[in-house]
Amino acid sequence: MSNNGRPGPKTPVTLKILRYKPGSIDPPRYDTFQVDADPLMTVLDALEEIRATEDPTLAYRHSCHHASCGTCAMKVNGKDVLSCVTKVLDQKSDVIVVEPLGTMPLVADLVVDMGDFARRYEPAGLSFVRESEYLTEAQTPEGVERYTRFESCIECGICLSACPVANTNASFIGPAGLAAWYRSLQKGDGERADILAAVDSDCGVWGCHGAMECTEACPSQVQPGDLIMYLRREVVKSKLPWAH
Numbered sequence: 001m002s003n004n005g006r007p008g009p010k011t012p013v014t015l016k017i018l019r020y021k022p023g024s025i026d027p028p029r030y031d032t033f034q035v036d037a038d039p040l041m042t043v044l045d046a047l048e049e050i051r052a053t054e055d056p057t058l059a060y061r062h063s064c065h066h067a068s069c070g071t072c073a074m075k076v077n078g079k080d081v082l083s084c085v086t087k088v089l090d091q092k093s094d095v096i097v098v099e100p101l102g103t104m105p106l107v108a109d110l111v112v113d114m115g116d117f118a119r120r121y122e123p124a125g126l127s128f129v130r131e132s133e134y135l136t137e138a139q140t141p142e143g144v145e146r147y148t149r150f151e152s153c154i155e156c157g158i159c160l161s162a163c164p165v166a167n168t169n170a171s172f173i174g175p176a177g178l179a180a181w182y183r184s185l186q187k188g189d190g191e192r193a194d195i196l197a198a199v200d201s202d203c204g205v206w207g208c209h210g211a212m213e214c215t216e217a218c219p220s221q222v223q224p225g226d227l228i229m230y231l232r233r234e235v236v237k238s239k240l241p242w243a244h
């Protein structure tokens with residue numbers, strides 16, 4: 001099989017891909033496909049090749065191909081990753097298992113319903129920039145007052161899939177949602193007391209078990225687990241008698 005036309009030695013690898021079609025009465029199954037991988041071939045490259053040459057019905061999401069849009073997230077050998085920057089041969093495995101993200105409902109093959117992610121994330125206000133983080137010493141062109149930092153979260157859903165609590169508790173706000181509340185607190189969006197009240201529950205910061213799977217899996221260094229611990233400290237501090 002071809003491999004994006006790149007020359008050089010290839011290594012045969014089997015992809016075992018979870019399949020499911022919407023409306024099907026059949027349970028999800030696994031189909032296997034062979035690819036000849038070179039060192040640069042990503043899992044997304046392999047899926048594109050399979051779709052182009054073997055099975056045009058294979059469903060998956062992607063857009064940017066460079067780890068910035070967050071759409072290509074899936075499980076590769078049980079690990080939640082961005083498939084566009086996950087190399088096939090780096091898996092060091094003759095058989096690679098490719099599955100959709102967990103926690104969110106399965107739509108088809110490797111596609112999940114990201115509505116569940118948005119439902120947990122949106123109440124925090126979708127802070128796209130951090131007004132509180134900018135370089136005071138940065139030289140800006142005429143007419144530009146200052147540079148602000150764009151939000152790091154690419155909304156890939158990986159943290160929600162990796163979170164052992166969100167997997168079993170649909171009410172848990174989840175890592176990305178709690179990280180978004182943290183940013184709202186940082187930015188001063190809304191009343192501080194209202195923000196802390198929104199996360200002060202078993203569905204919020206107290207639901208986290210501190211497994212830190214989210215921080216480990218996040219491809220954008222948002223470090224949601226660390227931000228949840230920060231929010232906890234702020235909730236506790238707000239209740240201390242001398243805080244009032």
Ligand code: FES
Pocket residue numbers: 062063064065066067068069070071072073082083084085
């Ligand atoms: S395709 Fe955009 S992050 Fe992978």
